[in-house]
Amino acid sequence: MASLLYFFGILTLAGLTSFDECRLRIPNLVARGLYVERLRERWLPLTESARELPEATRALGQRGDLVPLAELIEQRYFRVLSNRDYRWTNELLVKFAFLTLLFDDRLYMAVSELETERGYVDLALIVRPDKRRFQVLDLLLEFKYLSLKELGLTGEQVRERSREALAELAPVAKKLDEAEAQARAYGATLKKRYGFAELHAFAVVALGLERVVWRMLKVG
Template sequence: YIAELPHGEEVLAQALNGEQGVLIPRLAKRFGVADVLIAVKDQPFMASLLYYFGILTLTGVGILGKSILNIPNLVARALYVERLRETWLPTYEDHQTIPRLAENFYLQGDLTPLVEFIEQRYFPILSNRDYRWSNELMVKIAFLTLLFDDRLYMMVSETEMDHGYIDLSLIVRTDRRMTQALDLLLEFKYVDLKKLKLTGEQVRAKSMAELTALAAVNAELVAAADQARRYGAALSERYGLIDLRLFAVVGIGLERVVWRVA
């Protein structure tokens, strides 16, 4: 219901941004049939409805007294991810392709096929939608919706670690340790096309090596790699991991993605 409302997708995506959550001035005090049918369906209404259904929880109060709402658990997080993925990538071909690409990354630690899918299929969809949230969040959400698998992984996004927040970590569940799935951590950065003084067409025409050589892109790759190594060390210590694979990922506009092993 929420996903189909105007700007409903924005609320679901913002909820997945666990570092900030959803901020609203106040929670609605009640919901009746009339409220659902005729009330203004703004962000406070949608977030309050999700709260009363138990798929958002009150986690704090902001500096201006606004309520901070976050997704309460992994089961609820799966509902958000699945709904956004179904909304954005609804075709039979998408449903066949996504598991294959994700499983390749789980087993091989190679982001290349997944990145090609994001550039060629996913970014054109996201760039044509009128969202008010940041492109950096779009990049993160794109990877999260493609890689989320709570059957195999503890999907930990925005986990507080070493005085910072991990963007996305995929830690193999204890009861799935007999599989060959890798433990994975991804840190995301974003470079706007205006900063590069390039058009989308120019960026699309460049090779991965040419993009990586751009000073602004390389600086973000280095920063993401540094964060990945720092958070990875803390995460490995917490969970006793011996082979956590680390990745630095940089979105360039909503056109290209470059990455490197950290």
């Protein structure tokens, strides 16, 4: 499969490893965009979802409102996954969900695991220099994951509670605190590096494959 993708130009050679093995990478944003679009079609096949996504991403990118996107992930994205997927679920799956839905190379430089002086940002959406004349926010998201077993609740119990009530649970609050501390530290570094007037950061915690809770903070 790797050879086939290389032959068609979907992957390109990025050098050799210390063990003399080829390292392949996605060559450009066009190829990366093809991957993202295919994943969106697979996980959000419904026409209704296709209409909801632009509004959800606009709400976050313009107003810092994460509610529409979180509801879309809970109601559409998570529902595609089965109970067997719980075996492999962690914060990487949550980040991947947000990345595939928020990827927009027209407005943003979407960077996963962006290096800072104090660690790696889970997901940064940095407005492109030529797009700063528009009403678009620079965004930073830090993700954490709590299994239902760690939470001590069933999926039904999690779905029944409000987002505010879930955020007050001790295990959830602890994860939110951890994500917020990282978001503040990384955000301060990015603000200094890129000269942002203001950066909208989010500490996001997924509760199994059921709900998403978060805190928003402005690093400015």
